[in-house]
Amino acid sequence: MSEFLVGLPVSSPLLVAAMVILALALIPALVRVVRGPSIPDRVVALDLMASLTVGLLLLLGAVLGLLAIVDIAIVLALIAFLSTIAFASLIERRTRE
């Protein structure tokens, strides 16, 4: 499989370029996570980082031709949604008391 990974730029260079752009897009979201002034800023940035990782996994599955990676992406999206809901509920409950 590693030889197939080495041969990536020949097979589908546009998908690899999209993966590189997605990996670069992780950096500003990470900056916002580190220096976000409030907790909801950090939660939004973490949600966007999870979406970026889902996109990276989907494109990896498309490049390698493996459908199982798409299942991993579905599970990651579900966990990110649930964690965002939990953080929102936590923020709201903490201010209510």
Place this chain on the structure above:
Amino acid sequence: MIEILTGLLALAGALFMLIASLGLLRMPDFYTRLQAAAKAGTLGILLVVIATGITLGSLSALLHAFLVSLFFILTTPIASHLLGRAAYLSGIRPWVFSDALSGRYHPITHELSSGQAPQAAQPTNGGAD
């Protein structure tokens, strides 16, 4: 031919997600950051999902892509709405000069009332950062 088409779709989706990330970094307010991340991020992930489904090509892959896109369309507005509500109730004010919600909700019980607003055009002193 179809490889170039799906590659361009994936590239457009990745660029939209990069724009969402830059908007998250550069926007002045929590709520503007929220809408930048939600809308552009959803469009980007949908384009990437469509490109993945067409690239893999089988019926199972297309069903997976349909499920992922349906999941994102359903869950992203819910998460954004809950986060915006929690942020407003926890005291983060939007970076505008007239807050349409000010004076319309009870600060203890968080009950909204649509009646007469006592002070509609109260200037707020900016958002955080």
